Amino acid sequence: MRPVADTSFLLALVDGNDPHHAQAQRLLDKHDLPAVGRECLAELLQITQFKTRKSQGASAGLGATRAVLAAVLGEMGCAIEPDLDVDAVRQVFGKHRKLSWVDAAIIVQARGRDLLTFDKEQEAIHAMDA
Numbered sequence: 001m002r003p004v005a006d007t008s009f010l011l012a013l014v015d016g017n018d019p020h021h022a023q024a025q026r027l028l029d030k031h032d033l034p035a036v037g038r039e040c041l042a043e044l045l046q047i048t049q050f051k052t053r054k055s056q057g058a059s060a061g062l063g064a065t066r067a068v069l070a071a072v073l074g075e076m077g078c079a080i081e082p083d084l085d086v087d088a089v090r091q092v093f094g095k096h097r098k099l100s101w102v103d104a105a106i107i108v109q110a111r112g113r114d115l116l117t118f119d120k121e122q123e124a125i126h127a128m129d130a
Contacts, residue, residue, distance in 0.1 A: 002079060004110035005034035006117035007043045007102065013076070014048075014068050020118045027116055028076070034116055036072060037081040039105045045069060081109050096125050 012020035013028060028034070036044075048068045053061030072078050084105060093104035103122050106115070107129055115126045 001113050002033060002035040003031045003114035003116050004081070004106060005036050005040065005078065006106050006115060006119060006122060007040050007047065008118040008122075009034070009116040010036070010040070010044050010072060011047065012118060014044075014071055023118075024116075031114060031116065033077045033079070035081050035109070035113075036078045037084065037102075037105055037109045039102045041069075041072065041080065043102045044072070084108055092125075092129065099125065 008020070009024055009027070012018040012024035015021060018024070045065050045068060049061040049065040052064035056064075073080070085108060088108045089101070089105045092107050093099060093101055096104065098121060099107070103119065106117075107122065107126050110126055111129065115123060117123050117126075
């Protein structure tokens with residue numbers, strides 16, 4: 001079964017300057033191609049566009065976002081996860097106040113599967129939730 005990718009993992013994978021880039025590459029080589037939730041994909045694209053727009057301008061931000069989308073869905077072969085159980089996400093989100101909604105959604109999607117993340121808190125909650 002495909003592991004579930006977190007935004008931190010995908011950011012590290014697509015950004016060669018990220019301190020976790022080499023580790024993300026090794027994890028990708030070791031696992032099946034990851035699944036990505038819609039919430040995670042939206043967060044990844046938003047962060048990419050924000051960072052690039054801030055440093056290089058609006059048109060560069062749009063170009064970077066399109067390139068990351070093509071990489072995740074094309075070159076990397078990630079599968080988009082189907083809709084998820086919003087009530088289950090709400091429960092995880094309510095129980096773990098430090099999690100964002102997206103992190104809670106990823107934890108729900110990763111139940112019974114590996115989670116590819118560099119977020120230590122999310123990783124610990126996933127281990128308890130599995």
